[in-house]
Amino acid sequence: xxxxxxxxxxxxxxxxxxxxxVRVVRAVWVEVxxxxxxxxxxxxxxxxxxxxxxxxxxxxxxxxxxxxxxxLVVIAPPEAAGRxxxxxxxxxxxxxxxxxxxxxDTFVSQLHARVxxxxxxxxxxxxxxxNGTFLNRDKVAGPAxxxxxxxxxxxxxxxxxxx
Numbered sequence: 001x002x003x004x005x006x007x008x009x010x011x012x013x014x015x016x017x018x019x020x021x022v023r024v025v026r027a028v029w030v031e032v033x034x035x036x037x038x039x040x041x042x043x044x045x046x047x048x049x050x051x052x053x054x055x056x057x058x059x060x061x062x063x064x065x066x067x068x069x070x071x072l073v074v075i076a077p078p079e080a081a082g083r084x085x086x087x088x089x090x091x092x093x094x095x096x097x098x099x100x101x102x103x104x105d106t107f108v109s110q111l112h113a114r115v116x117x118x119x120x121x122x123x124x125x126x127x128x129x130x131n132g133t134f135l136n137r138d139k140v141a142g143p144a145x146x147x148x149x150x151x152x153x154x155x156x157x158x159x160x161x162x163x
Contacts, residue, residue, distance in 0.1 A: 090116040107155030
């Protein structure tokens, strides 16, 4: 009996080592290649039509004024402070070229987070980033509602939601 138990434990150890190895390789692959950004249903439907055009990068606009659309304003780092990104129904943040807001920061993952609107409320969701996404100093674990004035930290970049 002890010999059989030892054989079962050996097999379990090998399976665990194999799963660990697969997980490490997958994590490295995602950081090197970057995952594909998720698309909302409306965006998938538009992409399926032949006349669909790729959505443009978010417009960088001046300071918020009366009637300006909702946006994210960079608070930090100082060299990018004041840059404003207009929000549409959904956008992604990260280092990957496919992201709507591309951030040149080593603490930001390829596809770090997404900001989306649902029923008139803006939400932020972490997309499995290495260093996490923070909303008002709280780590984002799932979709979290944002209000005007809330601060979103992605790596060392801090953005504020303005309407």
